[in-house]
Amino acid sequence: MRAAVQHRYGPPSVLTSSEVGRPLPGRNDVLVQVGAASVHPGDYFVMTGKPYVVRLVFGFRRPRHGIPGRDLAGVVAAVGKDVTALRPGDEVFGWSTAGALAEYACVPADHLVPVPANLSAVDAAAVPTSAMTALQALRDIANVRPGQTVLVTGASGGVGSFAVQIAKAFGAEVTGVCSPRNVDLVRSLGADHVVDYTRTDFTRTEKRYDVILDNVEAQPLAAVRRALTPTGTLIPNSGHGGRWIGPLGRIAKTRLLSGFTRQRLKPFTSVGKRKDLLTLADLLTTGQVTPVIDRTYPLDEAADALRHVAAGHTRGKVVVTI
Ligand SMILES: NC(=O)c1ccc[n+]([C@@H]2O[C@H](COP(=O)([O-])OP(=O)(O)OC[C@H]3O[C@@H](n4cnc5c(N)ncnc54)[C@H](OP(=O)(O)O)[C@@H]3O)[C@@H](O)[C@H]2O)c1
Structure with missing residues (x-):
């Protein structure tokens, strides 16, 4: 073959x-x-x-x-x-x-x-890895509920494009962060608000979010936390990092810090699960996710x-x- x-x-x-x-x-x-x-x-x-x-x-x-x-x-x-x-x-x-x-x-x-x-x-x-990552982040880690505000960075990427749609399917008010060429795409996925990162730094606005799924980690953790409500959940999800251990050092630091704040700082690793793929198959069938x-x-x-x-x-x- x-x-x-x-x-x-x-x-x-x-x-x-x-x-x-x-x-x-x-x-x-x-x-x-x-x-x-x-x-x-x-x-x-x-x-x-x-x-x-x-x-x-x-x-x-x-x-x-x-x-x-x-x-x-x-x-x-x-x-x-x-x-x-x-x-x-x-x-x-x-x-x-x-x-x-x-x-x-x-x-x-x-x-x-x-x-x-x-x-x-x-x-x-x-679908499998990217959509399961988005599903597990939003449902299992952040426990997104209807009416909550969710911000997704990298909203135009593999994980982010699924995350915007899944957060909408959960009834959240969704903000997607992307570059100018992807603003229309992210809006078409159902985002209520779109932030063009070349014009606006979401960490420097007055807006606070219940959940932030940060697929890019372009800003320091301290800055991203400023955009989170006092008890909100932040999922730093970028796999990028050093030559030897990749993001593991950053993950360990975030876990340590999470013991000292009411904000939930939750880096995670997605796991392949058949039942989650079945859940996604339902969302694909109903057209809630494309x-x-x-x-x-x-x-x-x-x-x-x-x-x-x-x-x-x-x-x-x-x-x-x-
Ligand atoms: N935790 C886990 O188990 C798990 C599982 C899967 C993936 N991941 C990680 O999740 C991350 C995202 O994966 P992916 O597959 O979605 O990557 P991807 O498909 O490469 O998407 C990245 C997206 O981010 C956009 N982007 C770049 N800079 C940005 C910025 N400053 N603000 C907002 N958007 C920006 C890019 O578009 P433009 O450059 O045009 O803006 C692109 O659309 C990766 O680091 C990956 O390693 C983690």
């Missing part, structure tokens, strides 16, 4: 489009014929092996799996002998732990759910897809079609 393959950590140029063996599903796995796979900043960290802390999980000297990517949508080609919930021919989407940028991927059955009717493979592949697709790339140009993500100006999601 064709796959984007890397034999060492490095920039997108380490990826080659190669012929490799088709994986064999284990007893609880599903072999998915991949129709589309989306890429996001986490895939870039894993591909480059930086921050170095990712190598503790993905392989110390070289990437353990060699095929990047995680989120995918496609058709079930075969199932392991203990899988009863899915059958060949079913359209599914979910997340792989062994690479998604390939014609076929082996995925644990409990990482997959049926694709909602009328959703394309490209749209479905865009993926925003920035660009699609063919599999042979997967390196360009990752370059685009690394540039940090993604408008919604970047998807590789297979």
